């Protein structure tokens with residue numbers, strides 16, 4: 001019988017034009033091949049009509065066999081559709097506690113600070129009860145409560161603390177563990193931070209770089225923002241810094257480091273900072289001891305459209321990221337990008353594909369962190385349910401949830417030949433739905449970034465050295481997808 005590959009193998013441009021990296025993500029294998037090796041692997045996949053006598057190179061075939069590539073193994077990650085077929089019983093809730101914010105970021109997707117609405121306690125309580133009941137019904141050991149946008153959650157202090165105290169008490173009664181997480185902007189009174197931080201399993205703090213960048217992009221200029229910041233830092237000897245969000249965030253990071261809690265920094269790169277990424281990374285390493293630095297390019301949505309904060313040049317972002325990655329490593333840190341995660345095998349970019357339980361101030365359920373406003377043209381993809389005020393129970397639309405299971409790389413035609421498909425898993429549905437239906441859309445600029453950064457990670461993970469510049473063959477063209485040398489070798 002003809003030997004045949006039993007797992008997908010992809011080819012990634014190697015260190016020289018003569019080298020390809022054969023990559024079998026589901027077997028955690030990557031190895032260097034020349035054109036002859038590539039030809040044999042393609043033949044083993046049946047892509048070239050099978051092995052002919054001229055290709056029967058025994059030592060190479062034996063090596064492929066030793067690596068297990070000819071062996072059938074159940075190695076694919078579970079499909080999303082399978083996990084969205086049953087009842088809707090999430091045990092994680094994200095509460096969008098308030099639209100209020102003390103910053104006025106130029107690119108804010110949520111237009112934080114444009115409202116001061118706060119979630120009513122009845123809504124928060126119903127959401128907490130829902131996940132606790134689900135945990136009991138499914139014999140889960142814990143619930144997770146995440147405090148997130150669409151404004152700055154710590155500004156809704158009374159409800160935030162009430163949620164923590166209520167969830168802790170109920171979980172104690174029900175013998176459940178309770179994890180809390182939060183995304184915050186770092187503009188918070190020291191006393192509050194010292195109370196809150198130790199309660200959180202993980203924290204994400206936003207900081208965009210050195211003061212001239214941070215203060216321009218994330219100014220303390222929400223309507224009433226100065227006053228609120230003033231009152232938050234009163235008595236801390238920082239009154240002279242009240243116009244500078246960067247100085248207050250730096251102080252918050254020092255407190256988090258002193259407390260020894262787990263946190264990461266989220267840094268948004270705009271056109272203003274895209275040419276200064278190495279400097280931005282140096283700065284973040286100087287003002288914080290966190291291991292995790294997350295860089296994301298800004299995206300033209302929300303306030304970014306009004307402020308004309310246009311898309312960052314993807315090649316410039318990749319170039320800066322690759323340099324910043326090495327700087328971060330010198331400091332013992334990790335530079336991350338959400339779509340590039342070669343260390344993970346997954347079928348989902350995020351939990352939006354399986355109906356994440358994110359609750360808005362008015363009691364609606366959106367599966368996406370970024371798309372929640374009723375007038376967002378993308379909301380029909382993510383609007384999965386609502387609190388029924390009459391019963392105090394949440395109801396969801398399972399058809400909308402099931403439809404999202406198609407947003408994955410496993411389902412999308414353009415992703416089939418992409419080596420990043422088991423890592424990226426089809427990209428962010430919110431970004432894709434800005435231009436099309438996330439079930440069959442990809443964004444060539446984002447794919448370029450994802451693939452370049454994933455390639456750099458694969459090189460590091462599998463010992464091929466550091467990637468210091470983008471692979472020129474993939475610069476985005478005016479085509480639906482980046483021009484690429486990648487070819488998927490399908491399973492026989």
Ligand code: SF4
Pocket residue numbers: 349350351352367368369370371428429430431
């Ligand atoms: S779809 Fe995109 S923006 Fe929405 S939660 Fe997922 S990753 Fe975040």
Ligand code: SF4
Pocket residue numbers: 409414415418419420421422424425426427442443446447448450451
């Ligand atoms: S084609 Fe684009 S969206 Fe699809 S897996 Fe590859 S990088 Fe991700």
